[in-house]
Amino acid sequence: MIRIECPWCGLRSESEFTCGGQSHIVRPENPAEVSDEIWAEYLYQRENPRGLHRERWRHTYGCRQWFNVIRDTVTHEILAVYHMTDSAPEVSGGRE
Amino acid sequence: MEKYSAFGLLRHALSGHRRWPQVWRSAELKPNYDAVVIGGGGHGLATAYYLAKEHGITNVAVLEKGWLGGGNTGRNTAVSRSNYFYPESTRFFEHSLKRFETMGRDLNYNIMFTQGGVLSLAFSRHEMEIFRRWATAIQVQGVDCRVMGREEVSEAVPLLNMSPHARYRVYGGFMQQRGGISRHDAVAWAYARAASSLGVDIIQNCEVTGLNISDGAVRGVQTTLGTIRTSKLAMAVAGHSSVVAGMAGIKLPIVSQCLQAMVSEPIKPCFDHVVMSPQVHCYVSQSDRGELVIGGGADTHPSYGQRGNLPTTESVLNAVTEMYPAFSRLKLMRQWGGIVDITPDASPIVSKTPVNGFYISAGWGTGGYKAIPAGGETLAYTMAHDRAHPLVEPFSLARFAQGRLVDESAAAGVAH
Numbered sequence: 108m109i110r111i112e113c114p115w116c117g118l119r120s121e122s123e124f125t126c127g128g129q130s131h132i133v134r135p136e137n138p139a140e141v142s143d144e145i146w147a148e149y150l151y152q153r154e155n156p157r158g159l160h161r162e163r164w165r166h167t168y169g170c171r172q173w174f175n176v177i178r179d180t181v182t183h184e185i186l187a188v189y190h191m192t193d194s195a196p197e198v199s200g201g202r203e
Numbered sequence: 204m205e206k207y208s209a210f211g212l213l214r215h216a217l218s219g220h221r222r223w224p225q226v227w228r229s230a231e232l233k234p235n236y237d238a239v240v241i242g243g244g245g246h247g248l249a250t251a252y253y254l255a256k257e258h259g260i261t262n263v264a265v266l267e268k269g270w271l272g273g274g275n276t277g278r279n280t281a282v283s284r285s286n287y288f289y290p291e292s293t294r295f296f297e298h299s300l301k302r303f304e305t306m307g308r309d310l311n312y313n314i315m316f317t318q319g320g321v322l323s324l325a326f327s328r329h330e331m332e333i334f335r336r337w338a339t340a341i342q343v344q345g346v347d348c349r350v351m352g353r354e355e356v357s358e359a360v361p362l363l364n365m366s367p368h369a370r371y372r373v374y375g376g377f378m379q380q381r382g383g384i385s386r387h388d389a390v391a392w393a394y395a396r397a398a399s400s401l402g403v404d405i406i407q408n409c410e411v412t413g414l415n416i417s418d419g420a421v422r423g424v425q426t427t428l429g430t431i432r433t434s435k436l437a438m439a440v441a442g443h444s445s446v447v448a449g450m451a452g453i454k455l456p457i458v459s460q461c462l463q464a465m466v467s468e469p470i471k472p473c474f475d476h477v478v479m480s481p482q483v484h485c486y487v488s489q490s491d492r493g494e495l496v497i498g499g500g501a502d503t504h505p506s507y508g509q510r511g512n513l514p515t516t517e518s519v520l521n522a523v524t525e526m527y528p529a530f531s532r533l534k535l536m537r538q539w540g541g542i543v544d545i546t547p548d549a550s551p552i553v554s555k556t557p558v559n560g561f562y563i564s565a566g567w568g569t570g571g572y573k574a575i576p577a578g579g580e581t582l583a584y585t586m587a588h589d590r591a592h593p594l595v596e597p598f599s600l601a602r603f604a605q606g607r608l609v610d611e612s613a614a615a616g617v618a619h
Binding site: 108109120121122125126128129143144146147148150151152153154155156157160162178180181182183 | 443445446454455456457458459503504505506507508512513514547603604605606
């Protein structure tokens with residue numbers, strides 16, 4: 108069981124949350140002009156690291172807000188929680 | 204290689220079982236190979252076997268960072284079936300199921316394949332309608348499949364909660380009678396033994412740390428036991444696909460998640476089929492040893508931790524006890540997790556890559572075990588000819604940019 112610090116509600120259990128996958132994916136600015144490969148990369152390719160992962164979570168059964176998390180995908184340890192529009196902070200530890 | 208037979212068993216019994224030969228050779232890593240396969244699970248071992256058997260490429264190494272079949276091959280629920288929706292999938296998985304049916308004889312190894320039937324349950328009128336469409340799709344492709352009503356299901360699975368007030372009220376289902384379960388270690392060992400006897404070197408405790416690539420082509424592999432030169436390299440590493448492909452500078456459309464399973468204490472035979480429910484995400488079978496083997500959906504976040512999280516365990520067991528109230532008295536004996544590589548369309552990737560001589564078999568997601576024979580056969584063909592085997596042409600890495608997804612997750616409600 109992962110315990111997650113919701114920035115709005117505080118520390119809660121994993122079962123209250125939904126993981127939204129990799130964060131900071133940038134949509135190409137001109138979809139009509141980019142190649143199929145770049146569009147497919149945006150749609151489908153993922154970092155999927157063994158170690159530190161920057162990902163989105165939603166407090167589904169709480170405040171329903173989205174936020175970002177840096178989590179180690181091997182130990183599941185959470186090293187940072189930050190707001191949706193913030194850029195990822197530097198963290199120490201984990202496997203990266 | 205000693206041929207296994209009833210007579211041989213008797214002969215070894217008379218000598219107190221002290222003279223059984225090694226099942227496969229303990230090989231030393233050589234500096235040069237014609238082909239190297241990363242991953243000593245079912246897929247990697249089958250690939251090496253078919254390279255040697257079908258294509259005469261016998262100077263082959265299989266590199267395994269742990270022990271044979273110690274990853275997902277030994278962590279799954281050992282179900283084989285071919286009841287997919289799209290022709291691309293059905294063709295492939297039906298071929299694989301046929302290989303399972305003859306594997307015991309083909310490899311002279313008892314894989315204990317029991318075709319007790321795979322039954323999928325529907326819990327609503329609407330799901331039953333989708334099942335009829337799905338079953339028809341399977342039947343028109345020449346694969347056995349039978350739609351069953353509520354009464355028939357009740358007879359086939361007497362322990363199922365058939366109360367009209369059940370949390371999951373059964374409306375019916377469909378059965379693929381040729382589906383079933385086998386002994387997963389035996390499949391890995393059978394391919395290892397057959398490949399080894401054809402000259403394949405199986406190297407355990409050998410982790411790949413980097414790939415040597417120059418001018419866009421594979422030159423070799425760096426491992427914890429030294430560097431190997433080769434011009435044909437394949438990876439069949441399941442949950443770690445993104446990590447190994449990353450060594451070649453290739454980013455995959457894959458997310459790794461944990462899929463867990465568990466077994467109960469052994470009990471007398473009471474459960475004849477593999478019973479799954481795509482909607483509630485729980486499936487149950489009974490092993491030859493009497494344990495109930497229980498599986499469900501994957502954990503809901505990316506993970507490389509081979510253990511499984513409690514909320515998913517709870518939701519799977521909740522479904523099991525709602526559906527089979529009698530099982531609530533059983534003790535769980537073990538629970539474990541394997542890391543599965545999930546693609547956006549829940550279909551595999553068996554493909555050449557932008558790097559010449561580098562081939563990938565990945566994205567098997569929650570259903571790789573049943574694909575072992577056909578996965579190995581098609582990857583070996585693709586490596587030997589540098590051209591996709593016809594069965595895996597639809598499953599190329601390029602399909603994502605071309606928009607040719609084989610969207611089994613949406614259409615077939617893929618269970619595992």
